[in-house]
Amino acid sequence: MEKTMNVNGSDITQQQLFFLVLQTQIGVGVLSLAFNVFNTAEQDGWISTLIAGLAIQVAIIIIWMMARRFPSSTIFDILPQLLGKWIGNVVNLGYLIYFIMTAALVLAINDQIIKNWVLPETPSWVISLLMTITGVYICTGSLRILARFYSFVSLLLIVLFLLTTYGLKDAEFLNLLPVGEAGGIKIITGAKEAMVSILGFELLLVIYPFVKGKSSGILKKASWANLLVTLFYTYTVVVSLAYFSPGELKLVPEPIIYMLKTFEFNVLDRVDLVFLSIWEVSVATSFMIYLFIASKGLAHFFHQSEHHNKFVPWLGGLVFIASLIPGNNELVIKAFSEYVSYLGLIFAVGLPAFLLIISYLFRKKEPEVMVNDN
Amino acid sequence: MNFIKKLFQKNENDMQIKDYRNLEDAKQVSSSADKNLEYIQQKLHHPSDLKERKLKNGKALLVYLETLSDQDKVNEKVVLPLSKVDDYELKDMESTGKQHSDLHKGIKELLKGHALLFIEGHTELYTFNATVSHNRSVDEPENEKIVRGSHEGFVENISVNINLVRKRIESTDLTVRYYKLGERSNTNVSILFMQSLVDPEVLEKVHERLQWISSDHIMSPGYVEEFIEDAPYSPFPQMLNTERPDRAVGDLMEGRVAVMVEGSPTVLTLPVTLMVFYQTPDDYNERWIVGSYLRTIRLMSFLIAVTLPAFYTAVIAFHFEVIPDALVLPIKASIKDIAYPPIIEALVMVITIELIREAGVRLPTPIGQTIGIVGGLVIGDAVVRAGLISNVMIVIIAVTAIASFVVPSTEMSATLRILIYPMILSATLLGFIGIVFALMILLIHLCKLESFGTPYFSPFAPLKWKGLKDTFIRVPLWKMNKRPADTQVEELKRQKDSRGWKKP
Numbered sequence: 001m002e003k004t005m006n007v008n009g010s011d012i013t014q015q016q017l018f019f020l021v022l023q024t025q026i027g028v029g030v031l032s033l034a035f036n037v038f039n040t041a042e043q044d045g046w047i048s049t050l051i052a053g054l055a056i057q058v059a060i061i062i063i064w065m066m067a068r069r070f071p072s073s074t075i076f077d078i079l080p081q082l083l084g085k086w087i088g089n090v091v092n093l094g095y096l097i098y099f100i101m102t103a104a105l106v107l108a109i110n111d112q113i114i115k116n117w118v119l120p121e122t123p124s125w126v127i128s129l130l131m132t133i134t135g136v137y138i139c140t141g142s143l144r145i146l147a148r149f150y151s152f153v154s155l156l157l158i159v160l161f162l163l164t165t166y167g168l169k170d171a172e173f174l175n176l177l178p179v180g181e182a183g184g185i186k187i188i189t190g191a192k193e194a195m196v197s198i199l200g201f202e203l204l205l206v207i208y209p210f211v212k213g214k215s216s217g218i219l220k221k222a223s224w225a226n227l228l229v230t231l232f233y234t235y236t237v238v239v240s241l242a243y244f245s246p247g248e249l250k251l252v253p254e255p256i257i258y259m260l261k262t263f264e265f266n267v268l269d270r271v272d273l274v275f276l277s278i279w280e281v282s283v284a285t286s287f288m289i290y291l292f293i294a295s296k297g298l299a300h301f302f303h304q305s306e307h308h309n310k311f312v313p314w315l316g317g318l319v320f321i322a323s324l325i326p327g328n329n330e331l332v333i334k335a336f337s338e339y340v341s342y343l344g345l346i347f348a349v350g351l352p353a354f355l356l357i358i359s360y361l362f363r364k365k366e367p368e369v370m371v372n373d374n
Numbered sequence: 375m376n377f378i379k380k381l382f383q384k385n386e387n388d389m390q391i392k393d394y395r396n397l398e399d400a401k402q403v404s405s406s407a408d409k410n411l412e413y414i415q416q417k418l419h420h421p422s423d424l425k426e427r428k429l430k431n432g433k434a435l436l437v438y439l440e441t442l443s444d445q446d447k448v449n450e451k452v453v454l455p456l457s458k459v460d461d462y463e464l465k466d467m468e469s470t471g472k473q474h475s476d477l478h479k480g481i482k483e484l485l486k487g488h489a490l491l492f493i494e495g496h497t498e499l500y501t502f503n504a505t506v507s508h509n510r511s512v513d514e515p516e517n518e519k520i521v522r523g524s525h526e527g528f529v530e531n532i533s534v535n536i537n538l539v540r541k542r543i544e545s546t547d548l549t550v551r552y553y554k555l556g557e558r559s560n561t562n563v564s565i566l567f568m569q570s571l572v573d574p575e576v577l578e579k580v581h582e583r584l585q586w587i588s589s590d591h592i593m594s595p596g597y598v599e600e601f602i603e604d605a606p607y608s609p610f611p612q613m614l615n616t617e618r619p620d621r622a623v624g625d626l627m628e629g630r631v632a633v634m635v636e637g638s639p640t641v642l643t644l645p646v647t648l649m650v651f652y653q654t655p656d657d658y659n660e661r662w663i664v665g666s667y668l669r670t671i672r673l674m675s676f677l678i679a680v681t682l683p684a685f686y687t688a689v690i691a692f693h694f695e696v697i698p699d700a701l702v703l704p705i706k707a708s709i710k711d712i713a714y715p716p717i718i719e720a721l722v723m724v725i726t727i728e729l730i731r732e733a734g735v736r737l738p739t740p741i742g743q744t745i746g747i748v749g750g751l752v753i754g755d756a757v758v759r760a761g762l763i764s765n766v767m768i769v770i771i772a773v774t775a776i777a778s779f780v781v782p783s784t785e786m787s788a789t790l791r792i793l794i795y796p797m798i799l800s801a802t803l804l805g806f807i808g809i810v811f812a813l814m815i816l817l818i819h820l821c822k823l824e825s826f827g828t829p830y831f832s833p834f835a836p837l838k839w840k841g842l843k844d845t846f847i848r849v850p851l852w853k854m855n856k857r858p859a860d861t862q863v864e865e866l867k868r869q870k871d872s873r874g875w876k877k878p
Contacts, residue, residue: 013836015837016836019837114807118692118805118806118807119692119804119805119807122804126804127804127807130804130807130808130811131811133815134811134814134815134818137815137818138818138821138822141818141821141822145818145821145822147836148821148829148831148835148836148837149817149818149821149835151835151836151837152817152821152831152834152835152837153817154837264698264699265698266698266700267698268696268698269695269696269697269698269699270693270695270696273693273696273806274806276806277806277807277809277810278810280807280810280811281810281814284814
């Protein structure tokens with residue numbers, strides 16, 4: 001199924017899609033993932049992470065199966081077709097709110113970590129404002145600009161990987177034993193925790209029509225990205241589990257940074273600051289894509305899908321204000337995070353599956369396009 | 375209101391036509407030579423350098439601008455042949471001259487340095503090319519010296535420049551197009567390209583944008599550059615300025631377009647990417663390992679020039695704990711007695727270096743050197759002894775300044791030095807996080823920038839592994855079988871196997 005659609009020069013290659021998915025999935029979660037999964041699944045947290053990756057692979061396939069029935073429509077176009085104009089637009093609004101809240105949550109968590117680790121005296125809204133300005137600046141461009149930026153900064157992930165690897169020097173792999181002791185239920189609950197960190201693949205819902213080439217290639221690239229992210233996350237979890245004893249790990253909410261903080265190099269002390277600076281880029285990329293797809297959604301509501309950039313500054317302001325609501329209260333942020341993660345499961349996994357069933361049941365798809373099994 | 379505006383506009387148009395746009399229509403040559411002369415005098419507003427000579431007992435009238443035409447050529451081409459024949463035929467002159475019946479056309483030729491010949495009783499005129507031009511020799515450009523390779527450079531004469539290119543590419547493929555730009559100055563502008571390599575879209579864009587230029591005067595390629603570039607608000611140059619024929623030829627061979635302007639030795643080539651500014655012809659004259667090494671050094675200089683002072687400022691102001699134990703004491707000792715915060719130190723030093731550079735750049739060489747010594751050594755040393763600036767800051771700023779001058783292109787070097795300011799400022803406000811955000815915005819800007827449809831930051835973004843071949847390293851020439859794709863070149867293949875003689 002070859003797509004020849006070109007939305008005013010904003011289409012991207014499949015390689016760029018790979019980096020988009022990769023960078024969106026790696027975000028704020030990477031720091032606290034090990035802590036979160038350890039709290040539920042104990043030393044089997046790495047299994048939880050793998051399972052989460054697997055579950056997300058299933059979700060990606062669901063989204064892909066649905067999206068390829070509508071190869072030139074974003075989710076905002078698909079919903080009214082499937083659910084009728086009214087319900088469709090209400091769900092659209094739901095998606096829009098979900099994207100906005102995710103973006104705001106990314107800002108809030110980022111603020112908190114920067115405040116705790118790097119800039120304790122700086123008012124946290126300054127960081128949010130900077131992040132918003134950066135996001136607005138890139139999102140006023142086309143998707144292609146985002147894709148270019150993401151491809152380039154993906155090189156930085158190598159540095160994150162190498163820094164994490166240095167932790168193996170003092171690792172004690174006995175900490176991982178006995179395997180499977182936590183039991184199935186705990187591991188599955190842990191997987192749910194981990195899944196929240198790896199969310200981000202739902203961008204496929206919006207950017208699918210902008211990717212050039214065969215739809216099978218899209219699935220392949222998105223899956224590769226997911227595989228890489230899952231392996232990277234599992235790796236960080238394994239390193240954290242091996243580096244800290246179970247007793248210590250309960251006390252360190254951001255195990256990777258705690259680990260890096262202890263390292264000393266001859267040219268540079270405190271590599272955790274380097275790590276955080278690079279991690280900030282990954283956070284920014286996650287934030288930007290949510291801002292971008294939200295602006296696409298908002299533009300859809302005003303029937304100006306081609307001119308999303310007009311809405312970006314307003315949306316940026318909205319997200320910025322929303323991110324200020326939780327303040328610096330850790331409990332509120334945690335509740336906010338919990339809330340958004342449930343929304344995420346609904347909007348990124350549940351609804352697409354539901355939509356897929358509906359589109360099969362009522363045989364709805366884009367009329368002029370033949371769907372082959374390729 | 376609109377009505378008045380229209381009125382004014384119309385008036386303006388009328389005046390312009392009266393003023394200079396008066397040679398567009400045709401004007402029949404009068405049969406009376408004196409009338410023609412009078413007309414020319416009036417058109418040119420009685421210039422003092424208009425020379426007129428009656429020949430053949432007043433039957434023929436020769437007119438030329440003595441400042442533009444060569445006296446010897448006029449004699450050789452017109453006066454001598456005329457004097458040889460008694461009862462001359464008009465056809466006699468055809469071997470050296472050209473016949474016109476349009477007087478306006480004749481005036482245009484006159485302004486190019488041609489001599490005009492009128493003959494009493496005839497409604498035609500003859501033009502003779504007697505242009506004289508005073509050229510500099512094709513010396514090596516001062517600002518783009520190289521160690522090995524060609525030492526020729528472009529000059530101020532556009533025909534000499536095109537000659538330099540044509541000599542290097544003996545091919546039917548090389549195409550030259552002339553434009554007349556500048557409503558009043560009628561400056562010669564030409565574009566050169568390889569027909570089979572250049573992307574037609576780029577060519578179309580160049581053509582369209584050149585057509586739009588309505589400035590009354592094109593002083594230098596800088597004018598053209600500002601009129602046709604994509605993003606005028608960007609700090610980055612989007613066209614390469616070069617005075618080297620070999621550089622221009624190399625660019626043509628990669629499918630780029632060269633723009634030449636009469637009166638300037640600088641040639642613009644486009645479209646370009648950021649990396650083009652980091653290449654020099656020297657890279658290809660060295661052995662490839664050496665070339666790669668030097669190129670890597672140059673790319674490192676980019677990073678140093680942009681981030682080093684910001685990094686240091688951030689470390690001193692926010693993240694002192696980043697400094698390893700062994701270095702803490704020396705650095706602390708150096709900044710202990712300094713009264714000012716690091717940003718003031720950094721700004722003072724950056725501006726001082728900028729002052730020294732600006733003062734030295736236009737002075738004669740001996741004085742320039744003095745300025746360098748006074749500025750560099752005396753100020754540098756004294757400022758530390760006086761306790762105004764710390765030792766380490768001097769080292770940092772000096773290294774940064776040197777790194778920013780490593781770039782082979784002066785435009786890019788200036789851009790880098792400008793970028794230091796926002797970097798230092800963001801580092802002072804937010805430490806490492808500030809630097810990260812400043813770099814991100816810089817990167818986004820580079821990703822957004824396009825030069826005639828070519829992504830400026832290619833091959834990094836969009837990421838192309840193959841393109842990196844001629845970026846960090848300079849692979850051996852016999853391995854560069856394809857042209858860089860980022861110029862949207864039409865034909866990628868450059869060669870087959872140039873070392874095919876080597877049997878396995």
